[in-house]
Structures are given as C-alpha cells and as structure tokens.
Amino acid sequence: MPEVLSETFHLEKSFCSRRAKDLIEDGLKAASQGLYDRATRRFKDSMRLERSAEALTYWAWVESSKGNLHVAAHLCREALRIDHEFGNAANDLGSYLAALGDTSGAITYFERAKKSERYSSRHFPYMNLGRIYLDRREYWKAFKEYREANKICPDDQNIRAALSEIEKYII
Numbered sequence: 156m157p158e159v160l161s162e163t164f165h166l167e168k169s170f171c172s173r174r175a176k177d178l179i180e181d182g183l184k185a186a187s188q189g190l191y192d193r194a195t196r197r198f199k200d201s202m203r204l205e206r207s208a209e210a211l212t213y214w215a216w217v218e219s220s221k222g223n224l225h226v227a228a229h230l231c232r233e234a235l236r237i238d239h240e241f242g243n244a245a246n247d248l249g250s251y252l253a254a255l256g257d258t259s260g261a262i263t264y265f266e267r268a269k270k271s272e273r274y275s276s277r278h279f280p281y282m283n284l285g286r287i288y289l290d291r292r293e294y295w296k297a298f299k300e301y302r303e304a305n306k307i308c309p310d311d312q313n314i315r316a317a318l319s320e321i322e323k324y325i326i
Contacts, residue, residue: 212241246264278303281301285298285321289317301314301321
C-alpha cells in the first residue's frame with residue numbers, strides 16, 4: 156500500500172508542476188498584452204501549486220510595469236531565496252534597485268546575475284552595469300561591461316551603439 160501512495164503522490168506532484176508552468180506561460184502571455192491583473196492572478200495561482208523563482212520573478216516584472224518597484228524588489232528577493240542561481244531574478248532586482256536610486260545595491264545584483272548558473276539572457280547584467288558606469292562617467296568600466304555584452308550578443312545594435320558612444324570618451 157505505501158508504494159501506491161508514493162506513486163500517487165509523485166503523479167500529483169508532477170501534474171501540479173506542469174500546471175504551475177502552464178500558469179506561468181499564461182501569465183507571461185497576459186503580461187505581454189498588458190493584462191497585468193490577469194497575469195498577476197496566473198503567477199499567484201502558479202505559486203499556490205508550486206513555489207518557484209520563475210513565478211515570483213515574472214510577477215515582479217508585472218509589478219514593476221505598474222510602477223510598484225518596492226514590491227517588485229521584494230518579490231525578486233523572495234525568488235532568490237528559492238533559487239539563488241536564477242539570474243533573471245538577480246538582474247531584475249538590480250534593475251529595480253537602480254531605478255530606486257540604490258546603484259551600489261544594483262551593482263551587487265548585476266554582478267551576481269553575471270555569475271548565475273541559470274540565466275539565458277547573459278548580456279543584460281553587463282549592459283545594465285555599463286549603463287550605471289556610464290552615468291557615473293566611469294567610461295573604462297562602462298566600456299569593459301559593454302564589450303563583454305558584445306561578446307555574448309554580437310548582433311545587438313544597442314550594444315554596438317553604446318560601445319561607439321563610449322569610445323568617444325576613452326579615445
């Protein structure tokens with residue numbers, strides 16, 4: 156009898172996990188259409204089934220789109236407690252902190268995002284750091300960050316444009 160219960164539990168957990176991922180996809184679709192309340196409901200529903208860094212990070216993105224940067228930062232911190240290697244959460248948290256005026260905190264999280272194991276858009280933290288250093292007029296640091304972003308994503312015109320702009324200050 157215990158084997159049957161174990162198998163049933165595994166199947167239910169597997170179903171919940173798949174459903175949670177489907178809800179995240181629905182939430183992302185809703186958010187891309189500007190349906191923020193619907194997106195938030197989907198991310199919360201996903202969290203009820205399975206706590207995930209993804210659901211929290213995308214929920215944070217919706218909150219930031221609505222101007223709730225403090226809430227977004229809190230959600231990203233929660234996401235990083237669940238999965239400290241989820242680079243999206245670290246990069247997004249850095250972005251929210253930068254927007255809130257905490258550039259030192261932002262730099263910490265962008266650096267963390269650069270080292271994260273799980274992160275598909277690896278050029279973003281380099282670009283974000285580059286922007287901070289450019290704003291601080293630390294042109295060599297900005298150049299190095301954008302140069303690394305360019306190595307990762309050589310076809311991005313925004314990165315190339317930033318490098319060209321920075322070169323005016325360092326040549």
